[in-house]
Amino acid sequence: MSNTQYPLQLDSDTVRDLGTLALDRAVARVAGFETAPASRHDPEEQLARLRARLAEEPSEGPGDLGQLLDLFDQAADQGVDTAGPGYLAYIPAGGLAVSAIAEMLAQLTNRFTGVTDLAPALVAMEQGVLRWLCQQFGLPTGSGGLLTTGGSMATLSALVAARHQRLGEPFADGTLYVTGHTHHSVAKAARIAGLPARSVRVVPTDDRLAMDPAAARRMIAEDRARGLRPFLITGTAGTTNTGTVDPLSEIARLAAAEELWFHVDAAYGGGFVLTERGRTMLAGCAEADSIAFDPHKSLFLPYGTGALLVRDPAVLHAAHSGEASYLQDLADHHGLPDYGDLGPELTRDFRGLRVWLPLRLHGVRAFRRELDEKLDLARLVHRELSADPGLEVPWEPELSVVVFRLRDAGDTRNQRLLREINQGRKVFLSSTRIDGRFFLRLCVLSHRTHERHVRVALDEIRSAIARVGSDG
Numbered sequence: 278m279s280n281t282q283y284p285l286q287l288d289s290d291t292v293r294d295l296g297t298l299a300l301d302r303a304v305a306r307v308a309g310f311e312t313a314p315a316s317r318h319d320p321e322e323q324l325a326r327l328r329a330r331l332a333e334e335p336s337e338g339p340g341d342l343g344q345l346l347d348l349f350d351q352a353a354d355q356g357v358d359t360a361g362p363g364y365l366a367y368i369p370a371g372g373l374a375v376s377a378i379a380e381m382l383a384q385l386t387n388r389f390t391g392v393t394d395l396a397p398a399l400v401a402m403e404q405g406v407l408r409w410l411c412q413q414f415g416l417p418t419g420s421g422g423l424l425t426t427g428g429s430m431a432t433l434s435a436l437v438a439a440r441h442q443r444l445g446e447p448f449a450d451g452t453l454y455v456t457g458h459t460h461h462s463v464a465k466a467a468r469i470a471g472l473p474a475r476s477v478r479v480v481p482t483d484d485r486l487a488m489d490p491a492a493a494r495r496m497i498a499e500d501r502a503r504g505l506r507p508f509l510i511t512g513t514a515g516t517t518n519t520g521t522v523d524p525l526s527e528i529a530r531l532a533a534a535e536e537l538w539f540h541v542d543a544a545y546g547g548g549f550v551l552t553e554r555g556r557t558m559l560a561g562c563a564e565a566d567s568i569a570f571d572p573h574k575s576l577f578l579p580y581g582t583g584a585l586l587v588r589d590p591a592v593l594h595a596a597h598s599g600e601a602s603y604l605q606d607l608a609d610h611h612g613l614p615d616y617g618d619l620g621p622e623l624t625r626d627f628r629g630l631r632v633w634l635p636l637r638l639h640g641v642r643a644f645r646r647e648l649d650e651k652l653d654l655a656r657l658v659h660r661e662l663s664a665d666p667g668l669e670v671p672w673e674p675e676l677s678v679v680v681f682r683l684r685d686a687g688d689t690r691n692q693r694l695l696r697e698i699n700q701g702r703k704v705f706l707s708s709t710r711i712d713g714r715f716f717l718r719l720c721v722l723s724h725r726t727h728e729r730h731v732r733v734a735l736d737e738i739r740s741a742i743a744r745v746g747s748d749g
């Protein structure tokens with residue numbers, strides 16, 4: 278195909294040829310996930326050469342797809358293989374192949390779903406996904422929301438809506454309540470929403486690292502006495518640090534009594550609501566005013582799909598809609614929303630299909646089983662690591678995160694342990710700090726991670742411990 282001139286409007290055969298070439302590469306990569314190194318960092322000199330090639334200006338004339346895809350492959354090989362079974366760091370998801378196929382279809386179809394009038398049935402499709410998600414969390418009829426690029430964007434839209442509805446203007450005296458384990462995206466959203474840093478109030482946590490609602494109640498009362506206006510409280514359905522679920526029902530009661538907006542951050546843990554154990558733990562979500570949930574975490578989708586679910590979509594609309602004369606031709610469509618009026622984006626990619634298709638093709642049971650397996654695997658990891666007297670493994674996993682550290686060693690030796698584990702390149706773990714102390718952190722969530730991979734991780738951890746030594 279070298280030096281072929283490609284008109285921007287390709288004929289069908291060329292689309293098929295180029296598509297097949299790219300798809301063959303993708304299929305080979307996916308087939309290689311099982312055996313590929315969990316991470317790869319080429320020597321700096323090599324990497325510098327690759328970076329230089331990637332940053333070259335595009336040529337005036339046509340390129341060669343094979344060569345261009347070679348370059349992509351080299352670039353994609355560098356760093357951490359976040360799609361592979363050995364990826365146990367941060368929050369893995371893997372990335373369902375069916376969702377990627379849906380995405381290709383959606384992009385080639387390229388319909389506009391920022392307003393309903395231009396694609397009423399596709400918007401209905403996306404709305405169906407949102408309705409189903411709302412039902413899973415127990416939100417009532419009339420609830421809704423929108424698919425976002427991730428939890429951070431969902432949180433931002435929720436916070437802006439809550440601020441708009443509860444505080445009006447000016448709002449610098451508003452306060453919201455988080456814990457030291459709440460994801461930083463909440464404080465970031467508050468900052469972007471124009472709230473001063475002091476408005477984010479950090480409620481103490483208990484032994485389980487969950488919010489202490491009694492302490493929250495006291496802080497709210499104190500803040501009111503100081504003339505501030507408490508307006509929102511966050512509960513996390515699975516913290517990023519330890520997968521801890523805040524006492525959501527208690528926080529919901531507190532929010533109701535204090536007339537605060539109740540936001541649940543279920544970005545990581547939300548998918549577990551499909552399992553029986555998860556449904557019990559996350560029951561309090563049913564009382565939420567808004568829920569941020571990431572299908573690109575616990576529904577195993579490729580990166581780029583979050584969801585904001587709200588009890589009352591009119592509140593989202595009030596905060597995000599805009600009047601524009603160039604949109605005057607658009608008609609109303611049977612109660613379907615214009616997504617452009619529910620969040621910051623007008624033009625957006627059609628996100629519905631990449632959630633809709635995998636749910637229907639695989640069936641919900643496939644997701645439920647996979648998530649149940651992850652809960653079991655985290656318990657297995659906890660059991661096995663707890664059996665080592667040299668390790669401190671303080672918290673039984675509520676969802677699928679286990680944190681641990683060498684018992685009689687300082688942070689430096691624990692940091693060395695993490696490096697030793699990851700340098701084997703069979704698995705990749707991350708770390709965090711809890712009460713100022715360094716902990717290694719293992720999160721099982723990818724649909725590609727099964728018991729055999731977790732056993733490999735345990736072997737890697739044990740042999741790294743033997744190398745690092747557990748005393749001193």
Ligand SMILES: *Cc1c(COP(=O)(O)O)cnc(C)c1O
Pocket residue numbers: 368426427428429430460462513515516517542543544545571583
């Ligand atoms: C990942 C995560 C977020 C942020 O979501 P993004 O999709 O990364 O923007 C927020 N809260 C929790 C608990 C998370 O795990």
